[in-house]
Each structure stands twice: as C-alpha cells, then as structure tokens.
Amino acid sequence: MKQLMKGNHALAEAAIRAGCRFFAGYPITPQSEILEYFSWRMPEAGGSFAQTSSEIEGINQVLGAAAAGQRAITSSSGPGFTLKQEGISYMQSLEVPAVIVDVMRYGIGLGDIFYGQGDYFQATKGGGHGGYLLPVYAPSSVQENADLVALAFDTAEKYRSPVIVLSDAAIGQMCGSVELPEMKEFDIDRFEWALKGRDRHYPQGRTLTDRMYYDFGYDEYDKHERDRYDAMKENEQLWEEVQAEDAEVILVSYGISSRICKEAVKAARAEGLRLGLIRAITVWPFPTKAFQKYNGKASAYMTVEMSQMGQMAEDAFIAAHCQTPVYSMPTGRDVADSEDIIANVKDILAGRKEAF
C-alpha cells in the first residue's frame, strides 16, 4: 500500500521495518524529523531511543548497541556528520555493522540548512582517520530513502561494515508516495562475533577491538582490508541508466541533482540532442562498471552535483579512464536547472567548455 510521507519519516519508518531497534542521535536541521520520528516510534516497536549530548555520544552508543548484535542507526547532517567520523573509523576497525544517515546541507563550517551535496568527499573517501572505505547509498526519492536504508542494513551485516545513507535536505524534506518494506524482526544473538557474554565459542570472552591486534598479523591485516573493499567494489555497485546506450554526452549525477538530470535528458532528446544519464545509487563503490560500457564510445561525460567545486567529478574522471573526457558542472547551493545543463552540454559539443 502506497502512502504519502516526508522523506525523513519514510527513512525512519523503513529502518524500523528493516528490524532496526536502536537509535541514538542529536538534533540538527535538516535531519531532525528522523530523530523526532524515532523518539516515539522506536519505543513503540520495542526498541531503544536516546537523544544524546552530542553526535559523538550518539555514534558511540550506536557502536555499543551494534557491537552487541542489534540493528542500530544514527543520523545527522553536515557539522554533526563530521563529529561522527571518529566513531565510523572505529566501527570499520572493529568491523561493526551499523547505518549512519547524512541528510546533507550546504557548505563548510556551519554552512546553511539549505540543501547541498558537499559531503560527497567525506562520505566516500573515508571521512575519519586512517584510510578506510565503506558503502554509501545515495537516495534520490522518498521511495529510495525507504528502500536504501533497508538495503544498507543488509549490506552492513554482509560485510560487517558501517554503511552510510547519503540523503540531502531536498530528499529528506520532500513529500512523496512510498511503498514501505515489510516488518522484520531479528534475533539479537544471531552473530557469533557479537557481544553477549562469554560462551563455548569464546570461553575467555570476546575481545572485540581493532581487528589488527588479535585477529590478524600486520601483513595479513592490510590484505584482509583490501579484500573486503575489493569484494564491495565487485559486488555492490548500483546505478540507474537513462538513455545512455546511444548518448553522445552522458550526464553523471546522484541524489537531488539526478532528478533534474532526468528532466534534462528528456528535454534534450526532444530537441534532437542525444543526452543520457548514469545515476549513481552507490556513490561508493562508484559505479565504474557503468562507465566501462561507454568509455571511448560517448563523446563526453558531465557530472552535475551541488558543491562548490566538482567532487564526484574526480570519481567520474577516474572511471572514464582517460578514454572519454569528463566535464564538471558544480551548482553550489542551487539545484541544477535543466536548461543550464543543456546549455553546458552544447558548450561541450562546441568546444567551449573546459574539460575537468
């Protein structure tokens, strides 16, 4: 049954239905509806909710709850997402599965509460210390806010990794129709590795700490981490293509910006311009497999994203493998306009736009 819901609410309800029974977080616009929704819905579903003193305390409560085997989630935006990076790095070193939502807003520092997509680097390049990676889903609709948060829990547990849902203020605040997933419940004791008290598997108790210390030799550990990330890159790439097959220029985008790109593809096609789109659903792993189909065939890729300078453009450049030139159209705090996108594409074709 479809219903009309706000993006942030749909995400929170879908997390509950995906079996999540723990939330800890802190208010920040434009994600506060997630916190508010969980505050009553989580206890109703038999889970636990905490409004913590900071995002740091929130991510670390989630670390504890997830390490004890519970499906656990936290959410934030911009400055608060920064504070969570310490905990995310630890989650990856302990290999604790959990979901972190960043409802992106605009700008560095305090920035502003308007929509933006400036946290791309922080989300996709291991925003905390030490150089780790983790799956990042980028919803572009209310429906995907629900679908991808549920998928994020499955992926997190598949790899014992934290997973980010990289939403934005527009997706979080918009209302749309959504088909919510079925309600699931999970046994908190289902993982042998999770904290529960010593048992026959661990007669001297679990030591769930940086896996480098006790589970691997140093040389083995680096390979173990590489293998994990390689498996994610091989298995988890998700993307949507819109008329990319015969496109002369292929737009590359995600989230709110990709919605406008779809409109631009339609408008361009109406005037005979063969435009297409690769919409990244996972921004890490970046959908390089989509590019492999079109490298050397398409005349150009153009990334469309809301940031001060191109961020996704760098990943597109790497994915294009120097076989197709990449152009960047960063739109700062404005959502792209389809007429501007088409004008930029015409500039590319006329040799008037500088390549990235």
Next chain:
Amino acid sequence: MAMTKKIPDTIKGANTFCPGCGHGVVVRLIAEALEELGHADDAICAVAVGCSCLVNVALGIDKIGCPHGRASACAAGIKRVRPGNLVFSYQGDGDSLSIGLAETVYSAQRNEKFTQIIVNNGVFGMTGGQASPCTLIGQKTTTTVDGRSVNMSGVPLDIMKMFGQIESVAYLARGSVHDAQNILNTKRYIKKAFEAQMAGAGFSCVEILSPCPTNWHMEPVDSMERIAGVVSAYYPIGEIVTGGGLNA
C-alpha cells in the same frame, strides 16, 4: 578448616601492567565480584583507551575496545539493547574525565543503567605521564613541570561531587587500592554498584584511587603512602550515594 587459594576463572593469567600499578588489583576485584555475583558469563566490558586497555589481556569476559573517552557511551548502547547483561565501562581518569567528560556526565544525567569504573591515578599513564584533570595542585608531570597551579589549570576535578548533584544516580562510591582494608572495601563497592545495576536502579559508578609509580616517579610503597596521604585528603574515600535511583 584448610585454606584454599582461588583465582576467578575470568583472570586470564599474568597481566601486563607496570610493577606497582593499581590496575591489576582493580581487575582482580572486578573478576571476584563478577564471580561471587554469578555474572561472569553475562558480563560485558566497554574498555577505554590508555592503560585501561590492558584489561583486554587480563580479563576473560566479553569486551569491546572503544574510542578514547567514549567507553561510557558504548556501555550505555550495549546496556540499552542487552538489559539482562551486566555491563560496565573500565576507564582511567584521563579517558573518562578529560576527553570523555561529556559522555561520562551525560551517562549519569540520562540515567544510563550500567556501571562506570574509573581508575584515578591522576596522570595520563600510557602516553608518559602528562597532567590529567585529577593531577593534584603542586604535582609535577611532563606537562606541569613546575607543579600544577590553580592559576594555570584550575583545581583537580571531583567527579563524585558532579555526580552527587544528579538525583537519579543509584550508587556512587570512591574506593582505593592502597592498603588491604581499602582493597576489601573497594570490592564491596564494586559489588554494590553491580547489584544496583542489575536491580535496574539506575546509573552507578565506582571511582578507584590507584597508584602509578612509573609516572609518579616513586617507589611502589611510597606511591601507596601518597594515596593514604595527599591523594585521599583531596579525594575522600567512601560511599557517596547508596540505595539511590529508582530504589530511593
């Protein structure tokens, strides 16, 4: 009656703390308390960063290595999803009262129902003896080379006074491991804190004064005498709140 020597089976063997360190005694007391209360099999420990992390090789129960200062937040998360387990954090004064003060105070303020164990030796031990929030006035460390001054650093932090203002706290005590009587009392405090937790009464904490001969640059016996003297004069030993929280 013949006397038998019994070691809790959660003691994994020789620990790796420095000679004369109080941590080893505290770990042993926790192990005995867990065994006597019948919670050795369901105990989960949130382990701090610093010397406290050596509990990983000393104590044979489930443990998680937490980010520096965040052990109480992790413990709260664990206890919230596994309320039937006995959950405690094991932290030094640097971890819990400097970088982790917010997580510490708000765990008590929010009435998180785990037990916080704070081993207070007045220095950052693992990093080589820098001043901590609990370094005493006049005490020389690598970052207070002329001795801590009120003018430069304020007065030493007393977490029991802070916690004591929070009406919902279930159990608070400050113990010490500097002599046999205090060691026995500290074990009793730990057991009472654990019992308050398992009764669902609310937040509980035992702070334990502990020597650090290595970074105090003192002989072990002199370190014990220092606690009996100036340290316990500033940080009074004893129970602060009993029967509090939801039992009150």
